Amino acid sequence: xxxxxxxxxxxxxxxxxxxxxxxxxxxxxxxxxxxxxxxxxxxxxxxxxxxxxxxxxxxxxxxxxxxxxxxxxxxxxxxxxxxxxxxxxxxxxxxxxxxxxxxxxxxxxxxxxxxxxxxxxxxxxxxxxxxxxxxxxxxxxxxxxxxxxxxxxxxxxxxxxxxxxxxxxxxxxxxxxxxxxxxxxxxxxxxxxxxxxxxxxxxxxxxxxxxxxxxxxxx
Amino acid sequence: xxxxxxxxxxxxxxxxxxxxxxxxxxxxxxxxxxxxxxxxxxxxxxxxxxxxxxxxxxxxxxxxxxxxxxxxxxxxxxxxxxxxxxxxxxxxxxxxxxxxxxxxxxxxxxxxxxxxxxxxxxxxxxxxxxxxxxxxxxxxxxxxxxxxxxxxxxxxxxxxxxxxxxxxxxxxxxxxxxxxxxxxxxxxxxxxxxxxxxxxxxxxxxxxxxxxxxxxxxx
Numbered sequence: 001x002x003x004x005x006x007x008x009x010x011x012x013x014x015x016x017x018x019x020x021x022x023x024x025x026x027x028x029x030x031x032x033x034x035x036x037x038x039x040x041x042x043x044x045x046x047x048x049x050x051x052x053x054x055x056x057x058x059x060x061x062x063x064x065x066x067x068x069x070x071x072x073x074x075x076x077x078x079x080x081x082x083x084x085x086x087x088x089x090x091x092x093x094x095x096x097x098x099x100x101x102x103x104x105x106x107x108x109x110x111x112x113x114x115x116x117x118x119x120x121x122x123x124x125x126x127x128x129x130x131x132x133x134x135x136x137x138x139x140x141x142x143x144x145x146x147x148x149x150x151x152x153x154x155x156x157x158x159x160x161x162x163x164x165x166x167x168x169x170x171x172x173x174x175x176x177x178x179x180x181x182x183x184x185x186x187x188x189x190x191x192x193x194x195x196x197x198x199x200x201x202x203x204x205x206x207x208x209x210x211x212x213x214x215x216x217x218x219x
Numbered sequence: 220x221x222x223x224x225x226x227x228x229x230x231x232x233x234x235x236x237x238x239x240x241x242x243x244x245x246x247x248x249x250x251x252x253x254x255x256x257x258x259x260x261x262x263x264x265x266x267x268x269x270x271x272x273x274x275x276x277x278x279x280x281x282x283x284x285x286x287x288x289x290x291x292x293x294x295x296x297x298x299x300x301x302x303x304x305x306x307x308x309x310x311x312x313x314x315x316x317x318x319x320x321x322x323x324x325x326x327x328x329x330x331x332x333x334x335x336x337x338x339x340x341x342x343x344x345x346x347x348x349x350x351x352x353x354x355x356x357x358x359x360x361x362x363x364x365x366x367x368x369x370x371x372x373x374x375x376x377x378x379x380x381x382x383x384x385x386x387x388x389x390x391x392x393x394x395x396x397x398x399x400x401x402x403x404x405x406x407x408x409x410x411x412x413x414x415x416x417x418x419x420x421x422x423x424x425x426x427x428x429x430x431x432x433x434x435x436x437x438x
Contacts, residue, residue: 034401127414129421133431152436159432162425170412171421182253183412186405193389193402195346202348202390206381212352213378217371 005200007037007102008191009094009120012184013113014128015158017140019174023128024105026177027184031103036188038103041093044070047085050145060090078108078115083150089116103188110161113168124191126184127168130158131175224419226256226321227410228313228339231403232332233347234377236359238393242347243324245396246403250322255407257322260312263289266304269364279309297327297334302369308335322407329380332387343410345403346387349377350394 014020028038044060046067055061062070067086070076079088089106097104106116110127117123130136136158140151165171170187174180191197233239247257263279265286274280281289286305289295298307308325316323325335329346336342349355355377359370384390389406393399410416 129424130428132424133428133435136428137435155432155435159425159429162421162428165414165421166418168414170409171414171417172412173417173420173424179253183408186408187412189402189405190389190409193391193406195384195387195390198390198392199385201392202381202384205348205351205392206378209349209352209355209381210378213374216352216356216374 005101005197007098007100007104008188008197009098009104009106009116009123010188010191011106011108011113011116011123011125012128013108013110013125013168014174015110015130015136015161016154017136017143017158018128018130019139019177019180020128021107022177023172023174023180023184024107026181027188028105030181030185031188036103037101038105039097041089041104041106043108044076044088044090045085047087077119078112080109080112080115082109082111083153087112091119094120110164114164117167124187125168125170126187127165127171128180129162129165129171129173131173135175224320224416226317226319226323227407227416228317228323228325228335228342229407229410230325230327230332230335230342230344231347232327232329232344232387233393234329234349234355234380235373236355236362236377237347237349238358238396238399239347240326241396242391242393242399242403243326245400246407247324249400249404250407255322256320257324258316260308260323260325262327263295263307263309264304266306296338297331299328299331299334301328301330302372306331310338313339329383333383336386343406344387344389345406346384346390347399348381348384348390348392350392354394 012020012024024040028040031038042056042060044062044067046062046064049055049061064086067088071079075090076088077091077094079086089108094104113125117125137155140146140154172180172183231239231243243259247259250257261275261279263281263286265281265283268274268280283305286307290298294309295307296310296313298305306328308327313323332344336344356374359365359373391399391402
């Protein structure tokens with residue numbers, strides 16, 4: 001937060017219905033209120049827009065041909081096929097902002113997270129864990145997006161996805177949303193205060209400290 | 220924060236006058252308000268009590284003979300001589316609480332921090348950085364504890380201590396106290412949500428998830 005330098009990349013994953021999108025949006029509001037600069041990365045997808053979804057805000061909606069062209073051109077940090085549709089994160093969307101000192105939040109499926117970490121090893125990986133089977137099922141049903149058979153499949157996938165949490169740095173159990181936001185916000189603050197991250201700010205303070213001390217001793 | 224298991228050890232160091240004690244106390248209040256269990260570790264010292272200081276609250280005041288007996292008996296996690304007095308952290312004071320699931324905050328001099336990390340490698344080390352030479356000098360003068368010559372010496376030590384920040388995990392620039400408390404609180408929340416720290420909670424959720432899914436699929 002401030003201090004210049006590169007932005008940080010936060011990869012936030014969860015099984016479908018885990019509530020990560022809301023969690024990220026609320027956390028970003030708190031970061032901005034504190035002067036933080038951050039960006040919610042918008043994925044590319046071949047899935048058709050659902051009612052209310054806006055191109056460029058919810059997703060970049062592209063054809064399968066365009067998506068495949070981008071894959072071959074190496075334009076994706078990660079991509080995956082999910083329920084018959086392709087999803088991907090464009091490298092340009094992320095890298096440019098990190099270089100400009102802006103934090104980037106990636107809201108991606110569990111299988112995509114490992115690919116990004118391979119390409120950007122300093123990425124911070126957060127797994128949003130459902131509090132229980134019943135709660136995840138309730139959320140999937142409440143969305144009214146999927147027929148029962150699709151919900152059943154998502155729950156089966158979820159069980160397998162929960163097993164890879166060991167590849168992540170942090171896990172947040174998304175039981176009470178306000179508490180989960182506190183934790184993700186806390187993780188962002190903490191990561192910005194890693195010594196390795198703010199070392200140039202610390203070096204600058206130390207140098208002026210040294211000069212002032214020297215002048216003071218001469219008096 | 221809940222979830223059982225061992226408490227976490229937070230080592231908070233700064234040059235003398237850096238403001239770490241106030242920072243820790245305010246952060247602990249916020250952790251407790253959230254249901255966290257934490258303890259401010261009280262050091263042993265051979266320094267005589269200052270007016271207003273209470274034995275067992277500010278320090279355990281002991282004789283040099285008693286202190287040396289404890290050193291030889293291996294009862295200290297760390298100890299150091301500072302301005303002619305001995306300071307140390309008793310192993311029992313820390314270990315017992317960690318085992319009981321209570322977080323422990325150690326407010327120790329920079330030279331003591333490395334000794335503890337050697338003995339408790341999972342300790343989280345936080346360096347509280349003064350925002351500037353002028354500000355640290357102002358705080359030391361405002362305390363009215365030291366004559367000018369002692370303040371001069373503390374500032375010289377500080378300059379050397381700032382150089383070892385690379386041995387710490389996090390650095391907090393103590394400019395505005397409320398912001399510094401946000402950061403230390405955030406670090407505590409984050410550390411409690413490391414996958415390695417809450418792995419048993421995650422395992423338990425995953426197991427009940429699996430059982431519920433299995434039962435649901437049988438229907």
